[in-house]
Amino acid sequence: TLFRSSAAVSAKLLSPLLNLHDGARLFNIIWLSILLLMVGMTGRELWSRGVGRHATFIMIGTIGLIISAHSLTAEVANLACLATGFYALALAKRRPWRASGLLGVALGVGFLSFGLMPILILLSTSLILPLLFKIWRTKSFAKVLSLSILIASPLILSWVLLLQYYYPAMLLSWWQFNLNNFTQFNHLYFLRILMWYAWPALPFALLGLWHYRQQLLSKPQFQLMISFFTCSLFFLGLGASSKDINALPLLLP
Numbered sequence: 001t002l003f004r005s006s007a008a009v010s011a012k013l014l015s016p017l018l019n020l021h022d023g024a025r026l027f028n029i030i031w032l033s034i035l036l037l038m039v040g041m042t043g044r045e046l047w048s049r050g051v052g053r054h055a056t057f058i059m060i061g062t063i064g065l066i067i068s069a070h071s072l073t074a075e076v077a078n079l080a081c082l083a084t085g086f087y088a089l090a091l092a093k094r095r096p097w098r099a100s101g102l103l104g105v106a107l108g109v110g111f112l113s114f115g116l117m118p119i120l121i122l123l124s125t126s127l128i129l130p131l132l133f134k135i136w137r138t139k140s141f142a143k144v145l146s147l148s149i150l151i152a153s154p155l156i157l158s159w160v161l162l163l164q165y166y167y168p169a170m171l172l173s174w175w176q177f178n179l180n181n182f183t184q185f186n187h188l189y190f191l192r193i194l195m196w197y198a199w200p201a202l203p204f205a206l207l208g209l210w211h212y213r214q215q216l217l218s219k220p221q222f223q224l225m226i227s228f229f230t231c232s233l234f235f236l237g238l239g240a241s242s243k244d245i246n247a248l249p250l251l252l253p
Contacts, residue, residue, distance in 0.1 A: 035076075058204065062198055063197055071245065105151065108152035124231040226253075
């Protein structure tokens with residue numbers, strides 16, 4: 001995957017200075033930087049200037065990110081890609097062209113880094129929004145989705161076609177492994193661990209839900225956050241094992 005390749009390159013380049021595992025882990029800084037930048041930009045886009053830095057600080061302080069950030073695992077890259085896609089959707093109404101590029105990159109790099117999960121979460125969120133909420137049912141948003149898929153397609157198809165050409169058995173095994181994973185029912189597990197995993201962000205989220213309870217289904221920012229959280233929980237519950245690190249995407253909204 002792209003995550004392992006980037007870690008291997010980082011380990012090789014830094015081998016004169018660091019041990020291989022330390023050099024590989026250092027590349028996590030880039031993924032985490034992307035994550036925090038996207039979280040801050042999303043906070044500013046959904047609310048106002050100044051809110052972004054608060055969102056970033058809260059994200060940095062969550063227990064789930066603290067215990068996972070140092071790990072050399074593809075889940076960190078997956079989270080960065082999902083955060084980029086989430087920001088792209090938040091930006092779609094104001095800057096559709098920029099949002100298209102960001103969402104396309106998030107889909108393509110997310111697939112290369114972590115497989116089907118980021119694509120399923122981002123595309124299902126993108127489709128549910130116009131299906132359920134009229135304010136998202138615009139030609140502009142349709143163009144954002146179409147162009148983002150067009151941008152992501154070369155990245156995804158090139159990997160699939162190259163693997164099919166050189167290692168068809170490996171590609172078949174990969175598909176079977178990914179599809180067979182979506183037979184689990186861990187939804188309650190992920191909801192339970194949020195009680196501590198999302199701390200201290202969880203109290204702020206619950207307070208916000210109560211304060212804006214009459215606007216949750218009428219304001220675009222709440223529609224986006226609720227849709228993203230629901231789609232993330234649905235697909236994680238079906239396709240992710242009961243490990244706390246798999247709950248990272250639920251921290252974003």
